[in-house]
Amino acid sequence: MHSFEDFQAIVTPDEPLAPQTWFRLGGPAAFLARPRNVPEVVALIRRAVETEVPVRILGGGSNVLVDDRGFPGLVIHLESPAFSDVTIDGRKVIAGAAVPLTALISQTARAGLAGLEVLTGIPGTVGGALRGNSGGRQGAIGTFVKKVTVVDDSGEVLTREQEDLRFEYRSSDLDEPIILSAAFELETEDPETVVRRMRRIWIIKKENQPYGHQSSGCIFRNPSPEISAGTLIERAGLKGQRVGGAEVSDRHANFIIAHPGAKSADVLELIDLIRQKVRQQFGHDLELQIKIW
Numbered sequence: 001m002h003s004f005e006d007f008q009a010i011v012t013p014d015e016p017l018a019p020q021t022w023f024r025l026g027g028p029a030a031f032l033a034r035p036r037n038v039p040e041v042v043a044l045i046r047r048a049v050e051t052e053v054p055v056r057i058l059g060g061g062s063n064v065l066v067d068d069r070g071f072p073g074l075v076i077h078l079e080s081p082a083f084s085d086v087t088i089d090g091r092k093v094i095a096g097a098a099v100p101l102t103a104l105i106s107q108t109a110r111a112g113l114a115g116l117e118v119l120t121g122i123p124g125t126v127g128g129a130l131r132g133n134s135g136g137r138q139g140a141i142g143t144f145v146k147k148v149t150v151v152d153d154s155g156e157v158l159t160r161e162q163e164d165l166r167f168e169y170r171s172s173d174l175d176e177p178i179i180l181s182a183a184f185e186l187e188t189e190d191p192e193t194v195v196r197r198m199r200r201i202w203i204i205k206k207e208n209q210p211y212g213h214q215s216s217g218c219i220f221r222n223p224s225p226e227i228s229a230g231t232l233i234e235r236a237g238l239k240g241q242r243v244g245g246a247e248v249s250d251r252h253a254n255f256i257i258a259h260p261g262a263k264s265a266d267v268l269e270l271i272d273l274i275r276q277k278v279r280q281q282f283g284h285d286l287e288l289q290i291k292i293w
């Protein structure tokens with residue numbers, strides 16, 4: 001009997017993870033859970049802690065690379081309607097962790113609420129975006145957060161208020177196992193103006209990032225606000241560099257594209273090569289932005 005035998009309705013053993021990620025690489029999860037409500041999330045976390053099974057949360061899978069051997073623990077995929085609601089009340093917006101960012105941005109823009117359009121073109125869900133304070137030059141999600149509801153590692157559901165949250169460059173202190181939902185406060189503005197701004201941001205993103213390929217966004221964090229990882233990789237002459245089926249994008253050097261037949265091991269080897277060359281040439285140790293499972 002395994003640790004999640006009595007969760008049969010929501011837990012599948014040995015479930016492939018590749019189709020759930022943007023890279024489409026890597027092996028299965030020992031257990032994949034699709035909880036239907038908060039009590040099921042809480043019960044799963046408690047069981048995993050009791051039985052010392054490692055846990056990961058999967059949102060949209062746009063910032064994750066799964067090892068070819070898979071993940072030897074429990075992956076909780078928040079995707080059910082219970083985590084996918086958006087409610088708008090004046091300038092206040094509450095969104096479930098599984099809401100796709102694109103849906104949240106378009107709903108708030110249509111409601112004449114400005115702010116979140118700065119995230120246009122970023123795939124993934126509200127939960128994943130909050131965890132890593134996703135954003136870009138125009139701003140990041142953390143700026144608009146009023147509170148976040150989480151499940152901590154003892155299985156308690158807690159609400160963390162704005163004053164108690166820290167959002168920094170591509171990181172947050174939301175380190176509880178699960179983010180369930182968040183409340184945002186936005187500014188009112190003419191919907192047409194917000195939508196125009198969304199379109200402008202989307203055009204710039206499409207020009208500069210390799211959409212339409214299997215990739216996972218920026219692989220490395222920028223060493224500082226003045227020094228971009230992409231520029232260092234490009235200056236090291238690595239655009240177009242390949243290892244097996246993995247290639248440094250020639251459109252944006254901080255993206256790795258996975259061609260058909262690629263393995264996670266190819267991406268990992270290419271990551272090592274990039275780090276080594278950038279260290280040798282510029283003395284910077286590039287830190288990973290993507291999560292490797």
Ligand SMILES: Cc1cc2nc3c(=O)[nH]c(=O)nc-3n(C[C@H](O)[C@H](O)[C@H](O)COP(=O)(O)OP(=O)(O)OC[C@H]3O[C@@H](n4cnc5c(N)ncnc54)[C@H](O)[C@@H]3O)c2cc1C
Binds near residue numbers: 217
């Ligand atoms: C083409 C492309 C372009 C991108 N452009 C940008 C960009 O401009 N700016 C940017 O910041 N990012 C960008 N990204 C990266 C990625 O889209 C963001 O980081 C996104 O917010 C991740 O969300 P996700 O739901 O896909 O998270 P996942 O990839 O599923 O998970 C990422 C991390 O968040 C955790 N997580 C996910 N959901 C939850 C939850 N409910 N509770 C707790 N933890 C959770 C996971 O455990 C994991 O550690 C890009 C990615 C791609 C593929």
